[in-house]
Amino acid sequence: MQTGVCGPKEQIVVSSVVGQLLEHSRIYAFYDETTSVWLSSADLMTRNMDNRVELAAPVPSGPLQQKLEQIIQIYSADDVDGFFYE
Numbered sequence: 001m002q003t004g005v006c007g008p009k010e011q012i013v014v015s016s017v018v019g020q021l022l023e024h025s026r027i028y029a030f031y032d033e034t035t036s037v038w039l040s041s042a043d044l045m046t047r048n049m050d051n052r053v054e055l056a057a058p059v060p061s062g063p064l065q066q067k068l069e070q071i072i073q074i075y076s077a078d079d080v081d082g083f084f085y086e
Helices: 006-010 048-049 062-076
Strands: 015-016 026-031 035-040 058-061 082-083
Touching: 026 062, 035 062, 058 062
Parallel strands: none
Antiparallel strands: 015 082, 026 035, 035 058
16 A cells, blocks of 8 residues: 555544444544534445435534544444444
């Protein structure tokens, strides 16, 4: 793999925690100068974005966004079901 080609994209880390059933909601958090948190009914696979009706909604800054970031931290500590893509 050649580094330096993608620029800022090389800093992307994806974490996934999947339980027994695949029907689950998603919390997406994007960190840059500001934090953007989204809730979604779908993963970001092409089959969901192009062939289905799915929902993704931003969460405004405030207590709910803070709670969701706490949930992300808890799930990120999972060393049984969780895994990271870098």
